[in-house]
Amino acid sequence: MNELDITNTQAIILLLAIGLLFLCLNRIERHKRDFLKQTTETPSKDLNPCYGRYIQLASEKNN
Known part of the structure; x- marks a missing residue:
């Protein structure tokens, strides 16, 4: 392994x-985390x- 020859x-x-x-x-990660918390989607009432x-059952059929 090479050593770094640098001064103090x-x-x-x-x-x-x-x-x-x-x-x-x-700081960037903290900003991203705060931004994602603000943009959480609320479930639609018509679902x-x-x-x-x-969805889970449909994926089990294909596997």
Whole structure:
């Protein structure tokens, strides 16, 4: 395995850059999660409550 030959200053800068990247990715994921919570669909009132069962049974026939 190759070693990195970097100075202490370069190592600190690299760690800061990785930390900032991690924080940015974490913020994006949190924003996505909040956005998905807001856009959850409410079930339509005209659907039969057993609709999911029908889909499950139809998929079992094909398998």
